[in-house]
Amino acid sequence: MSAEYTYDELDRLPVTKLREIALGFEVIQGVHGMNKAEVMQAICELKGIENPYKKEAERKKAEARAGIREHKMQRKTMKADFNEKKDALSKDEKKEIRRKMKKLRRETRRLANV
Numbered sequence: 001m002s003a004e005y006t007y008d009e010l011d012r013l014p015v016t017k018l019r020e021i022a023l024g025f026e027v028i029q030g031v032h033g034m035n036k037a038e039v040m041q042a043i044c045e046l047k048g049i050e051n052p053y054k055k056e057a058e059r060k061k062a063e064a065r066a067g068i069r070e071h072k073m074q075r076k077t078m079k080a081d082f083n084e085k086k087d088a089l090s091k092d093e094k095k096e097i098r099r100k101m102k103k104l105r106r107e108t109r110r111l112a113n114v
Contacts, residue, residue, distance in 0.1 A: 007049050010040055018043065064114040071111070075104040 010018065018039045022031045028042045044051065082089075082097050089097070 004047075005043075005049070007044065007051055007053075010043060010049070015039065060114055064111040067111045068108050071104045071108045075101055075108075078104070 005021075013021075015036045018036060019031045019034075022028045022034075022039050022043055025043075025046055027046060031039060031042075034042070043049070078097065078101055082094075082101075086094070
């Protein structure tokens with residue numbers, strides 16, 4: 001491989017071309033059994049190419065985990081308050097609280113998929 005590639009250039013190449021590049025290195029074994037992400041990872045590790053998007057993805061995951069913890073705490077306190085005041089609340093108030101708890105639960109699930 002005479003030309004040096006960046007992460008973005010490797011990402012734009014088709015899998016067959018990436019496999020040809022990987023076959024040029026004796027260290028990488030089982031190239032034909034790998035998918036595109038695995039081949040790219042092997043080439044990047046060998047050549048020391050850093051994924052510029054990895055840090056951003058890790059930051060988003062950390063924010064999502066913090067959001068999940070926050071939502072769960074809110075829901076837990078809301079549910080405890082609801083159970084204490086259940087008899088004193090009107091039907092509409094109960095419905096509104098349940099709706100808010102459901103919204104928090106859905107938001108937690110959405111954050112878990114980030």
